[in-house]
Amino acid sequence: MEGDLNAPDGIGLEDRAEDGTVAVRPSRAEAEAAVRTLIGWAGDDPDREGLLDTPGRVVRSYEEFFAGYESDPTELLARTFEETDGYDELVVLREIRFESHCEHHMVPIIGCAHIGYMPDRRVIGISKLARVVDAFAKRLQIQEKLTAQIANAINEVLKPKGVAVVVEASHQCMTTRGVHKSGVGMVTSRMLGSLRDDPSTRREFLSIIGSPTTYNG
Numbered sequence: 001m002e003g004d005l006n007a008p009d010g011i012g013l014e015d016r017a018e019d020g021t022v023a024v025r026p027s028r029a030e031a032e033a034a035v036r037t038l039i040g041w042a043g044d045d046p047d048r049e050g051l052l053d054t055p056g057r058v059v060r061s062y063e064e065f066f067a068g069y070e071s072d073p074t075e076l077l078a079r080t081f082e083e084t085d086g087y088d089e090l091v092v093l094r095e096i097r098f099e100s101h102c103e104h105h106m107v108p109i110i111g112c113a114h115i116g117y118m119p120d121r122r123v124i125g126i127s128k129l130a131r132v133v134d135a136f137a138k139r140l141q142i143q144e145k146l147t148a149q150i151a152n153a154i155n156e157v158l159k160p161k162g163v164a165v166v167v168e169a170s171h172q173c174m175t176t177r178g179v180h181k182s183g184v185g186m187v188t189s190r191m192l193g194s195l196r197d198d199p200s201t202r203r204e205f206l207s208i209i210g211s212p213t214t215y216n217g
């Protein structure tokens with residue numbers, strides 16, 4: 001899809017949803033024009049020298065911030081490694097740092113995810129888990145949905161005996177605007193299968209990830 005991002009002005013990229021409706025994706029030039037509008041609305045002059053290249057930079061930044069829309073987490077997880085030599089203990093990946101953006105204010109959510117799962121014959125490369133976090137984080141998000149999506153994707157594709165995801169993050173919409181509360185960390189979790197139902201497995205996971213720390217994004 002990358003090539004289509006450079007579609008000529010006014011010709012957007014068409015995305016057909018499952019229900020058959022077609023959403024036209026705005027062109028890069030339209031996105032840059034929208035940034036110029038916001039600069040003017042904020043009270044500055046988009047034609048001022050220091051701001052001339054800003055719309056282009058913002059749009060390129062958006063390509064990074066929202067790269068998750070271009071990746072398919074199910075596909076990322078599809079290649080699992082089945083050779084486990086009978087390993088059936090908890091696998092935990094701690095402190096996977098991510099940057100996301102809140103869907104209410106489009107400002108950063110900075111934090112980290114901890115993932116644990118109980119394998120059922122199949123395991124997965126740790127870099128894949130980190131990429132699944134990014135695939136969901138690099139979208140417009142709320143922390144609760146991000147947490148559930150990571151856990152559900154691992155559960156559906158890897159089919160482990162259990163999965164747990166704990167996400168700790170600080171929301172810049174809380175720290176830089178509105179109530180201006182700094183140092184506020186939010187913790188969300190989703191536990192499935194044996195990590196939800198077996199208290200000793202759950203305790204083991206929670207002790208491995210340690211006490212949640214606060215991220216001051």
Ligand SMILES: [Zn+2]
Nearest residue numbers: 102104105173
């Ligand atoms: Zn927000």
